[in-house]
Amino acid sequence: MPPETITIGKSEARKDGWTKASGQALYVGDIPIKHVCIGAVLRSPHHHARILAIDPSPAQMIPGVVAVITAKDIPGEKIHGPLVQDQPVLAMDIVRHMGEPIALVVTEDKTAAEKALAAIQVEYEPLPAVFDAEKALQPGAPQVHPGGNLLCEYDVSDGDLQEGFSQAEVILEETFQVPRISPAYLEAESSLAYFDEDGTLTVVVSSQKPFDDRHHIAMTCGLQDEQVRVKSAVVGGAFGGKEDSELHILAGLAAWITKRPVRFLNNRWESFLAHPKRHPATLHYKLGAKADGTLIALEALVHMDTGAYASYGPAVGGLLTEMVQGAYHIPNLRVLTRVVYTNSPYSGAMRGFGSPQAHFATESMLDILASRLAMDPLELRRKNILQPEDHFFTRVQVGDTARSLPLILAHADQARQRLRQLPAAPGKQSGVGFALSLQSMGLGHRVPDDSTNRLEWSPEGRLIVYLGSPELGQGMQTAVEQIAAETLGIPYQIVDTIDVDSRISPNGGVTCASRMTYLLGNSVILAAHKLTEETLNYAARTLNLPRAKLEYRLGQVILPDGRQMPVSEFCGRAAEDGIVLGASATFSFPYPAERTPEHLPIGMPHMMHAFGANVVRVEVDPELGTVEVKDMVAIHDVGRVINRAGVEGQVEGGAVMAMGYALYEDVCLKENQRWVDSFTEYLIPTARDIPENIEVILLELPELSGPFGVKGIAEMGLVPVAPAIANAVFEAVGVRARELPITPEKIALSLVEG
Amino acid sequence: MLTIEITVNGTYQQIQTAPNRSLLDLLRDDLGLTGVKDACGQEGECGACTVLLDGKLVNSCLVLAAQADGREVTTIEGLQQLERLHPIQQAFVEAGAVQCGYCTPGAILSAYDLLMHTPHPSDEQIREALSGNLCRCTGYTKMVAAVHHAEKELSHAS
Ligand code: FES
Ligand code: FES
Numbered sequence: 001m002p003p004e005t006i007t008i009g010k011s012e013a014r015k016d017g018w019t020k021a022s023g024q025a026l027y028v029g030d031i032p033i034k035h036v037c038i039g040a041v042l043r044s045p046h047h048h049a050r051i052l053a054i055d056p057s058p059a060q061m062i063p064g065v066v067a068v069i070t071a072k073d074i075p076g077e078k079i080h081g082p083l084v085q086d087q088p089v090l091a092m093d094i095v096r097h098m099g100e101p102i103a104l105v106v107t108e109d110k111t112a113a114e115k116a117l118a119a120i121q122v123e124y125e126p127l128p129a130v131f132d133a134e135k136a137l138q139p140g141a142p143q144v145h146p147g148g149n150l151l152c153e154y155d156v157s158d159g160d161l162q163e164g165f166s167q168a169e170v171i172l173e174e175t176f177q178v179p180r181i182s183p184a185y186l187e188a189e190s191s192l193a194y195f196d197e198d199g200t201l202t203v204v205v206s207s208q209k210p211f212d213d214r215h216h217i218a219m220t221c222g223l224q225d226e227q228v229r230v231k232s233a234v235v236g237g238a239f240g241g242k243e244d245s246e247l248h249i250l251a252g253l254a255a256w257i258t259k260r261p262v263r264f265l266n267n268r269w270e271s272f273l274a275h276p277k278r279h280p281a282t283l284h285y286k287l288g289a290k291a292d293g294t295l296i297a298l299e300a301l302v303h304m305d306t307g308a309y310a311s312y313g314p315a316v317g318g319l320l321t322e323m324v325q326g327a328y329h330i331p332n333l334r335v336l337t338r339v340v341y342t343n344s345p346y347s348g349a350m351r352g353f354g355s356p357q358a359h360f361a362t363e364s365m366l367d368i369l370a371s372r373l374a375m376d377p378l379e380l381r382r383k384n385i386l387q388p389e390d391h392f393f394t395r396v397q398v399g400d401t402a403r404s405l406p407l408i409l410a411h412a413d414q415a416r417q418r419l420r421q422l423p424a425a426p427g428k429q430s431g432v433g434f435a436l437s438l439q440s441m442g443l444g445h446r447v448p449d450d451s452t453n454r455l456e457w458s459p460e461g462r463l464i465v466y467l468g469s470p471e472l473g474q475g476m477q478t479a480v481e482q483i484a485a486e487t488l489g490i491p492y493q494i495v496d497t498i499d500v501d502s503r504i505s506p507n508g509g510v511t512c513a514s515r516m517t518y519l520l521g522n523s524v525i526l527a528a529h530k531l532t533e534e535t536l537n538y539a540a541r542t543l544n545l546p547r548a549k550l551e552y553r554l555g556q557v558i559l560p561d562g563r564q565m566p567v568s569e570f571c572g573r574a575a576e577d578g579i580v581l582g583a584s585a586t587f588s589f590p591y592p593a594e595r596t597p598e599h600l601p602i603g604m605p606h607m608m609h610a611f612g613a614n615v616v617r618v619e620v621d622p623e624l625g626t627v628e629v630k631d632m633v634a635i636h637d638v639g640r641v642i643n644r645a646g647v648e649g650q651v652e653g654g655a656v657m658a659m660g661y662a663l664y665e666d667v668c669l670k671e672n673q674r675w676v677d678s679f680t681e682y683l684i685p686t687a688r689d690i691p692e693n694i695e696v697i698l699l700e701l702p703e704l705s706g707p708f709g710v711k712g713i714a715e716m717g718l719v720p721v722a723p724a725i726a727n728a729v730f731e732a733v734g735v736r737a738r739e740l741p742i743t744p745e746k747i748a749l750s751l752v753e754g
Numbered sequence: 755m756l757t758i759e760i761t762v763n764g765t766y767q768q769i770q771t772a773p774n775r776s777l778l779d780l781l782r783d784d785l786g787l788t789g790v791k792d793a794c795g796q797e798g799e800c801g802a803c804t805v806l807l808d809g810k811l812v813n814s815c816l817v818l819a820a821q822a823d824g825r826e827v828t829t830i831e832g833l834q835q836l837e838r839l840h841p842i843q844q845a846f847v848e849a850g851a852v853q854c855g856y857c858t859p860g861a862i863l864s865a866y867d868l869l870m871h872t873p874h875p876s877d878e879q880i881r882e883a884l885s886g887n888l889c890r891c892t893g894y895t896k897m898v899a900a901v902h903h904a905e906k907e908l909s910h911a912s
Contacts (some may be wrong), residue, residue, distance in 0.1 A: 019849030020855025021862060023789015023830035030788035186793040186802060186856035236793075236856035237890050268795040272851060473854025473891055518799050582851050645850030649892055653853065656893030679799035679888065687884035687894040692877065 007482045007492040008413035008708055011645035014478045015496070016234065016471075018218045028206045028233045028609040029265050036068055039254045039264040041115040042120050043096035043102040043274065046645065047343040047645065047673075048142060049243075056119040059105060062119060064112030069104040075256075077220030082212070082250060082348075084310035085329025086145060089249055095345040096144055096308035098675060099273025104250055106258050131669055133303035133340035134282065136569035144308060144341040145332030151306055152314045152342050154321040156394035157334035158647055164297025164332025168288025172369060176285070176361040177739040178722075179666035180305070181278035181349050184684050188238020188271040189247045192263045193255035195198065195585035198649050202210070202229040202677035203252045208242045209510035210470060210500050216245040218250035227415050228252065232500035238501065239657075240349035243512060244276050244311055258488070272677035276311045276348025277667055279304045279501070281320070293373055293380045297332040300324050304339045304347075304497040311348030313339045319604060321353025324459075325363040325393055327405060327436045327611055328384045333393045337745045344674060345667070351654065355439055355659060355719050360740060362434035363723030367730065377727065378416065381436060382409055385694045394605035397595040401711070404611050404701045409696050414615045415633035416630055419617040428619040437612045437720035441514045441712035443588045444604030449589035450507040451519035453561070455484065455527045456582035459575035461555075461568025465491060465497045466522065468508020469516060474714055475646040480644050483707050487528040505586060509748075514712025515589070517642065519606075522708030523587035539570050540582055563588075572729065593617045605687075608703065610711040612636035613721040614655065616691070618728040626728055629659055632691040632721075635702050638697040639711030647713055654717025660684045662722035718746035758823040761786070763832030769818045777805045778814040780822070781899065789830035789859045790814055793888065801877060801887035804860035805829050811867045813886075828888060830859035841907040842866050842900075850901035853891035861887040865901045876899065 019025040035645040056068035071078055071090040079673030090745045091102045105116040128142040135141055165171060186341060192204040201221070207213050210230040218228045235242065247264050266275070281304045288297035302320060305695040317339035324335045336583025369376035385405040390398045412434050424430035443449040454466040463483055471477040481495040498505065509522065532552045537556045540547040549560040554562040574581050591607055617631040634651050641647050664683045667676050676682050726737045735750040755770050771780055781787040791802035796815035803814040806828040814827075833840045839847070842865050852858050861884055867909060868875055868883035873881070876895055880901045884894060 011850060013847050014850075014852065016855070017852045018839065020852050020858050021843040021846050023787070023835050023859045025855055027791075028786070029792075032786065078880065168846060185854065186800065186890055187789070187890060188793070235854060239890070268793070268797070304797040307885070472854075475853065503889065594809060645896065649850050649896055652891075652893035652895045653891045656895075657890065678797060679794045684888060684890060685893075685898070686886075686888060687881040690881065690894050 006486050006489060008486045009641050009644060012482060012492050012643055014475055014479060017233065021747040025234045027236050030203055031192055031204060031233065033192065033194060033367060036112055036261045036263050037106045037108060038395050039251060039262040040105050040114045040117055041101045041250065041270065042117050044091065044098055044100040044102055045335045046095055046126055047098050048127040048465040049097060050127060051091060051093050052125055052143070056103060056122060059116040059119040060157045062115050064108040065116045066106040066108065068116065068120060069254060069257055069685060070327065073219060073257060074253065077219040080216050080220065080245065081310055082244060082312060084316055087309040089253065096221065097343055099270065099345055100308065101250065101274065102183055104693045106254050106260065106262050106329065129343035130667055131342050131344050133338065135340060136340050136342045137338065139549045144238050144343060144439065148556050149341045151339045152317060153337070154337045154602060156393060158323055159332030161297055161299055161334050165288045169291040169297050171288045172288065172365070172372060173286045174368060174738060176364060178281050178357045178360055179740055180344065180347060180665050180669065181350060181661055181665050182272055182682060183239040183241030183277065184239060185237025185239060188266040188268055189242065190265045190273055191248045191251035192682050193251040194261035196229060200229045200332065201227065201252060201256055202231065203248055204231045204233050205248045206233055206236050207248060208241060208470060208472060208512055211502060211507045212510065213245045213248040214502055216249050219431055220249050220253050221256040230502045232470040235470055236473045238318060239351045240353065240512065241276055243349045243510060244254055246274065250564070254545055264489050267678060269677040271526065272667060273345045273675060275399060276346055276350065278350035279306060279313065279316055279347040279357065281357045283357065285361055285365050287365055287369060287597040289369055291373065292384050293375050295330045295384045298330045299460045300335045302335065302337040304337065305342050305344055306339050307342055307344040307346030309346040310347050316393055318444070319360050319602060319606065322392070322394055322440065322606060323355040323358035323387060323438060324362055324752060326359060327386055327438050329386050329390050331531050348727060351657065352715050352718050353513065354660065355500045355715065356722060359435065359437055359719050364726050366451060367727045378409060378413055379466040389461040392604050396605045396607055399595060401609050401611065401701065402635070404699055408613045408635050408637065409613055411635045412615050415615040419615060419631050422617060426581055429620055429732045430617060430619050431728040431730065432617045433724050433728030433731055434615040435720040435723035435727060437716060438440055438516065438609055439716040439719050440606030441518060441608045441610070442606060443513055443515065444606050445591055447604050449515065450586050451508045451516070451523050452584060452586040453520060453523050453532045454506055454509060454582060454584040455528055456580055457525065457567060457571040458619065459572055463488065463567065465495060466505050467497055467520065468500060469511040469520065471512055474650060475643065475725065476520065476648055478516045479642040480524055484528060484547050486534070487525050501619055509720045514657070514714045514716070517705050518712050523585045523711055525707055526585035527583045530585060533585050535567060535570060535581055536581065539576055542570065542573055607748050610637050610639065612716050612720060614724040616724045616728050618725060618732055620729060620732040620747065621734055622751060625744035625751065627663055627725070627747065629691045629725060631693045633695045633697065634714050634717060635697040635699065636713065636715045637654055637701050637711065639703040640700050640709035641698055642708065647698060650713050651696050651717035652694055654715065655721050656685050656690055657679050658721030659689065659725070660720040661740060662725040666741055680683065755815065756820060758820060760822050761826040763828055773820050775819045777813050777819050777822050780819040781805070781814060787831050789831045790908045791859065793854055793856060801864065802857055804863045804887065806863060806867065811864060819892040830863060831860065840909065842869065842904040845900040845904035846897070849896050849903055851892055851896040851900040856885055857889040861897055864906065868901065869905060873909060874905060888889060
């Protein structure tokens with residue numbers, strides 16, 4: 001039993017719930033601002049074309065048009081990119097994907113914006129385009145960038161592959177394909193730029209990384225970072241897709257040039273075409289095993305289509321490579337991953353960051369092997385799971401977190417047996433499938449990975465948390481407030497969080513990579529200890545007592561005679577003296593030497609991991625090929641539950657998002673050579689599609705370096721779902737899906753072809 | 755331009771508007787009711803713009819402002835009574851059914867409409883009622899639970 005807590009583990013209601021449920025919450029599009037101009041983007045109608053001429057003058061003549069901006073108007077850097085500088089702010093001589101920004105219009109109203117966009121004259125010379133990563137690497141393929149189409153390559157191995165395959169008693173080869181996925185947060189990208197009271201260029205962003213946005217905006221405008229102020233609005237979902245600065249740069253630039261307030265709101269189709277998505281990939285696997293199911297060798301060749309620009313593609317390629325191993329000990333292993341430029345809309349960070357792709361292949365492959373060996377897929381996994389003393393093929397030691405695996409398998413087994421009892425509806429065939437998952441936390445070895453926050457007592461004795469990283473909707477703020485309250489022994493209700501504002505907030509880095517509760521929680525604990533010290537020092541001074549005689553407990557200062565004085569009393573006095581009682585702290589991701597050998601075959605391997613599983617029961621209609629997910633059990637080791645409803649919400653939300661990955665979603669090129677770019681064609685799961693029963697089982701095997709034992713949980717819920725569904729479909733109708741999404745047509749076709 | 759007469763959240767108003775605008779634009783841009791959202795580009799696909807028109811659930815992006823002439827509109831802003839959240843709003847917050855919140859106003863209005871007509875809905879009826887409101891964060895499970903919470907609250911109250 002965990003010890004009694006004040007707030008840890010409880011489902012405290014999030015503090016922004018009230019404003020959100022009442023419609024008062026201000027997202028970027030809702031912020032009232034006088035005489036704000038409309039910003040709109042002229043986007044490429046071509047997949048690949050040379051720009052021969054741009055004539056903005058017809059648009060400039062339209063009443064209500066304030067400015068038309070093209071690349072030549074940019075005062076600073078014209079190229080940006082989070083990892084690789086390859087993306088023009090506005091296209092200059094070439095466009096590389098449909099939807100690429102070419103010009104901006106700033107207008108007094110929407111009608112003028114529409115007219116102005118239509119009036120800009122652009123002369124194009126269309127070029128041949130390529131949309132497939134493997135084809136893009138063939139000789140003679142259209143070149144997307146002058147340096148060639150191979151953006152980067154990872155080749156990581158462990159053991160001796162040849163030796164491994166020579167010992168194998170069964171060898172399987174399979175190719176898997178996963179689609180391009182839109183994060184499809186309900187609030188499309190949005191940005192509002194204006195000049196604040198003292199004339200500073202201020203950009204209010206819906207973003208995962210306001211401080212980086214500030215840097216890119218400043219570079220583009222030819223300013224120093226400090227000359228730009230960024231603020232975080234309420235964010236309507238992000239899931240990795242709001243790690244790119246594109247629209248914020250455009251908004252900052254438009255305001256800087258026109259000296260007017262300007263708001264940019266991407267339309268849904270713009271969000272589909274011009275913001276990052278989850279990478280589509282082709283994964284070719286060759287797996288060798290002993291007849292008893294012991295895995296002995298795996299060789300994987302992966303091609304990822306990163307689209308026209310790199311975005312976070314190189315980092316996603318790295319993590320995908322790492323995740324191919326899954327939760328298994330495979331002594332001889334090689335993964336070769338190629339991240340390739342094409343003329344597709346670009347891909348980048350999205351929930352799972354390479355892990356969902358790898359898991360679909362690995363977890364499907366294991367079931368294929370089990371079926372070949374006539375073995376129970378669960379027994380096959382039990383035989384091969386990682387042990388704490390094992391190392392990943394990146395050479396990073398697995399460590400204690402692997403202790404969760406036998407428990408996860410036991411829960412999965414129980415769930416499986418229970419779900420197998422359930423009958424199928426008439427005319428349907430039922431199948432139960434499952435998959436294990438591995439997910440990393442943090443950015444990876446050698447990548448600066450820290451977070452800073454500041455705590456202050458308000459004059460009335462409430463605790464104020466200045467977070468340097470934005471809340472995206474996932475509930476990180478609530479978790480951090482609970483950790484702060486628990487550490488200081490005060491009620492959760494008196495902790496308030498201030499949204500990111502570069503003028504007052506510390507730089508807390510990017511909200512991403514399932515790292516925030518872990519990092520911020522740790523830095524909040526550090527800051528809370530400093531704040532206690534600061535408070536006692538102040539109390540000692542005002543009371544004229546030696547500091548050593550005072551103690552702090554549960555929001556009270558304990559005097560030598562045992563009397564207690566509430567902290568609020570000192571906060572009030574300090575405020576009158578013009579003193580703020582506050583403390584800042586930074587926590588950096590630890591890279592313990594004993595778990596990281598000198599030689600790392602991959603540049604930035606991830607050091608911390610958690611395991612989980614998903615068990616589903618599907619019903620398949622053998623005539624129509626439709627798949628319904630009827631029951632789901634999600635089992636995850638979360639280290640420690642901070643807010644139960646919040647963690648469950650992350651797991652459930654991730655799992656349902658993954659149902660879309662498994663069954664419906666694909667941003668693909670249609671026959672008319674246009675991309676799927678609306679919710680009319682791109683169906684995400686609705687309330688009607690969810691399983692009738694979703695059970696979430698949370699295991700709590702503490703991460704010793706985590707605040708109260710926390711592990712990162714934002715991505716893990718999604719990862720095992722798609723292969724679990726594919727495995728269940730196989731059990732139901734004997735069709736092995738090697739390609740996502742598993743559409744009714746594909747199943748019906750396989751059933752007909754037998 | 756034409757003048758329409760419309761009662762929004764109990765207040766009668768006369769508004770000048772271009773005839774081809776959507777009710778969604780009118781509510782957001784002219785009346786500042788930004789709890790009404792657009793998440794699909796006004797294509798009738800997301801339900802974030804849900805309002806009640808003469809007590810009937812509609813996607814306000816699919817209604818022309820002119821069609822609202824002489825009618826009554828309730829938005830999320832009209833649901834709460836003064837400083838207090840409506841029990842359905844409260845239930846959404848307490849059940850953890852609110853994450854990013856962008857879908858929340860629309861989903862709450864759909865839940866409200868359901869409970870007005872079906873005071874004791876089954877899970878399936880709830881899922882059906884919410885099926886026009888896309889949510890990318892919650893997986894809907896906690897929303898279904900929230901509607902059951904609200905159902906109990908409301909039946910105690912009545
Ligand atoms: S804005 Fe999406 S349905 Fe109306
Ligand atoms: S809570 Fe984010 S879309 Fe529903």
